[in-house]
Amino acid sequence: MDQPKLEFQENVPLANHTTISLGGEASLFKVCQSVEQIRDCLTYAKDNKLSVQILGRGSNILFPDEGYDGLVVKIDLKGISLTEDGDWLVAHAAAGEDWAEFVRLCIDHDCSGIECLSGIPGLIGATPMQNVGAYGQEVSDTIISLNALDSKNLKEAEFTNKECRFGYRQSRFRTKDAGRYIITEVTFRLRKSSRTEIHYPELRNYLETNFGLNILATGRPASEAVRSAVLAIRKKKSMVIDPADLNTRSVGSFFMNPILSKREFESLEEQWKLSGGKDQIPTFNAQGSVKVPAAWLVEKAGFHRGYRKGGAGISANHSLALINCGGTTREILDLAEEIQQSVFKRFGIRLEREPVVVSATVD
Numbered sequence: 176m177d178q179p180k181l182e183f184q185e186n187v188p189l190a191n192h193t194t195i196s197l198g199g200e201a202s203l204f205k206v207c208q209s210v211e212q213i214r215d216c217l218t219y220a221k222d223n224k225l226s227v228q229i230l231g232r233g234s235n236i237l238f239p240d241e242g243y244d245g246l247v248v249k250i251d252l253k254g255i256s257l258t259e260d261g262d263w264l265v266a267h268a269a270a271g272e273d274w275a276e277f278v279r280l281c282i283d284h285d286c287s288g289i290e291c292l293s294g295i296p297g298l299i300g301a302t303p304m305q306n307v308g309a310y311g312q313e314v315s316d317t318i319i320s321l322n323a324l325d326s327k328n329l330k331e332a333e334f335t336n337k338e339c340r341f342g343y344r345q346s347r348f349r350t351k352d353a354g355r356y357i358i359t360e361v362t363f364r365l366r367k368s369s370r371t372e373i374h375y376p377e378l379r380n381y382l383e384t385n386f387g388l389n390i391l392a393t394g395r396p397a398s399e400a401v402r403s404a405v406l407a408i409r410k411k412k413s414m415v416i417d418p419a420d421l422n423t424r425s426v427g428s429f430f431m432n433p434i435l436s437k438r439e440f441e442s443l444e445e446q447w448k449l450s451g452g453k454d455q456i457p458t459f460n461a462q463g464s465v466k467v468p469a470a471w472l473v474e475k476a477g478f479h480r481g482y483r484k485g486g487a488g489i490s491a492n493h494s495l496a497l498i499n500c501g502g503t504t505r506e507i508l509d510l511a512e513e514i515q516q517s518v519f520k521r522f523g524i525r526l527e528r529e530p531v532v533v534s535a536t537v538d
């Protein structure tokens with residue numbers, strides 16, 4: 176191997192860098208505070224034929240128990256600049272900034288548009304990857320553009336919102352261009368002092384009971400109320416990281432909600448009724464298609480909250496959060512597969528995993 180130009184940490188336990196506290200050691204690890212450092216890491220890895228894994232806060236990633244035989248690059252780029260533009264606020268945020276703190280900052284500046292995404296762990300740079308979303312908002316609703324470093328030619332590139340090809344928990348950075356671009360900065364455009372629209376029933380009910388729906392009419396009080404409601408609901412579901420709560424030792428929801436065509440949904444309904452199902456299948460509207468809550472499918476396939484299998488389990492407060500109960504990545508993945516197979520057997524639907532699963536050996 177060539178002499179490193181950068182100083183790397185060696186044999187770093189990845190469990191210390193993931194919210195699910197799992198993963199063996201990374202043979203090399205580097206915290207990068209500048210684009211130049213990321214570029215140097217990529218050059219070093221190429222020269223030494225090492226695979227590279229980008230890491231943010233580690234809240235949506237599973238590393239293998241065997242560890243990662245390559246270079247893990249942790250993004251730590253900092254800086255946020257805010258510019259007023261009439262009724263709008265434009266925010267340029269570096270990829271290493273904390274997402275939840277950014278949401279708080281924008282609300283403090285009288286903005287709305289991302290308040291439903293309060294309490295989601297992770298860094299800014301990862302939010303476009305899977306188009307982070309919750310309670311009816313998606314980060315893609317407010318992103319104008321982003322900057323990224325192209326690992327193929329080490330040049331910086333800019334992508335407009337349209338070019339990111341956002342979808343439900345998707346973007347080009349997870350599909351066609353998976354592993355190619357390192358996001359360095361994201362630009363958001365947020366509306367100031369506007370009326371907030373909340374359609375998500377659980378959140379709307381909470382707001383109505385605790386604040387009254389009139390609170391939604393006025394800019395900052397509306398965003399503040401939505402934020403506190405979202406945090407309260409998320410806390411109850413152990414969806415806000417809390418080291419004292421074992422149920423938060425997860426990667427969030429492990430499965431995405433399946434999106435079915437109307438025809439597929441009708442056959443699901445038929446199958447459900449034929450098998451003796453009495454209650455109605457809950458749904459969310461998804462632009463002409465039907466989104467079925469994965470949590471409902473998991474529960475009806477026989478998995479209850481608090482279910483345990485060895486060192487892996489299902490959160491006592493959320494049926495989609497697989498948690499580490501002193502186990503291994505292998506046990507989490509085995510439990511996930513068991514759930515996927517049971518749902519498939521019962522409903523003919525293959526649930527898709529949401530987190531990124533890193534393999535031990537890279538070709």
Ligand SMILES: Cc1cc2nc3c(=O)[nH]c(=O)nc-3n(C[C@H](O)[C@H](O)[C@H](O)COP(=O)(O)OP(=O)(O)OC[C@H]3O[C@@H](n4cnc5c(N)ncnc54)[C@H](O)[C@@H]3O)c2cc1C
Nearest residue numbers: 229231232233234235297298300301307308357358426427
């Ligand atoms: C308790 C809990 C609740 C959650 N709730 C939600 C929720 O409500 N909605 C939701 O959408 N998600 C949720 N998540 C998932 C997670 O928080 C988000 O996906 C978050 O954006 C991941 O950010 P991160 O920095 O931790 O990314 P990481 O987990 O570190 O990385 C995730 C992926 O993004 C890549 N990546 C990270 N940063 C960059 C970058 N700068 N450039 C290129 N690639 C990058 C990594 O290589 C990896 O493939 C939850 C997770 C937990 C643990």
